[in-house]
Amino acid sequence: MAKNPAEQVARRPLTRDLIVGAAITIIERDGSRALSMRKIAAELDVGVMTLYNHVPNKGALLEAVAETVLADLDVPASATGPDRDWKLNARTLVAAFRATARRYPRTMYLVLTSRVSAKSARRATRRILALLATAGFDDETSVRALRALMAYMMGAQILQDGAVTMSHGLPGDPADPRVDLDPAETPHVAALFEELTRPDPEAEFELGLEMLLAALDRLPRGDG
Structure with a gap:
């Protein structure tokens, strides 16, 4: 027809x-x-x-x-200027990654775990390596820091998605018979049960990022 x-x-x-x-x-x-x-x-x-x-x-x-x-990872060059503290620049780039991962969670995971060689991925890699070099890290340390940042960003995203899903399936009362929890054997876990079942992805991600950046900042490096 x-x-x-x-x-x-x-x-x-x-x-x-x-x-x-x-x-x-x-x-x-x-x-x-x-x-x-x-x-x-x-x-x-x-x-x-x-x-x-x-x-x-x-x-x-x-x-x-x-x-x-x-393409959303291409933040303006002015947002990561060489005159700023390197950790501020790192947070800017990580925030761009984070926003993209929230916007396209499944697609971002596919891209990062498949063998695609997108120009945008190479540009993002060059930006981070240049940032680390400007901060005074040598080549070997820069590459390892890049891998550490990528592992944290990817791992945190997957872990947080799983944690939120898992917590939604848990009963909210530790006395619920479906909860196999003996306060006498695991008193600390029992005391933190409500906190464990109320994930705060944003706060947890930011805390982890600050811990990682602080650790990297203590590594020996030159004057940049």
């Missing part, structure tokens, strides 16, 4: 940006395993083969997804 002319006019022309946007929507809504060219085509109500006029394969699509998501 021929499509209504009004529908044909209303439909937007297919573009690479539309395809990438649909891919991100699917990942965030259904998870990365659900992503396929066929599902994207269904999302956009187009034929599968038309997608290949804009992205040659799924690998290229993932690269484009990574570029789109990680």
Whole structure:
């Protein structure tokens, strides 16, 4: 059956940006395993083969997804000036990562755990390494500090998502029979039970970040 002319006019022309946007929507809504060219085509109500006029394969699509998501990490150069304390600059870059991870949690996880080589990821890496070099850290220490920051940011995000999910499934009363908790055996855990079931992701992340930055700040380094 021929499509209504009004529908044909209303439909937007297919573009690479539309395809990438649909891919991100699917990942965030259904998870990365659900992503396929066929599902994207269904999302956009187009034929599968038309997608290949804009992205040659799924690998290229993932690269484009990574570029789109990680573009938010490109904070203005003026926000991380060399005249500022290096820890302030680090917090600015970490905040950009954090905001992006909150906006695209599933997509960010996919990007960081897959073998994509997005230019935005390389730019972010160069920014952090330059920041550490300006602070006076030598090459080896800069690389290790970069890895420590990335491990903390990624790990904290995954841990906090899991902690929130876990706490929502826990009963709120330590006397609840579903709680296998003996105050005589674990008095400290019993005393902190309510605190353990009320995660505060933002406060916990900020505290952990300050601890990590303080530890890095104590490492020996030159004058920058």
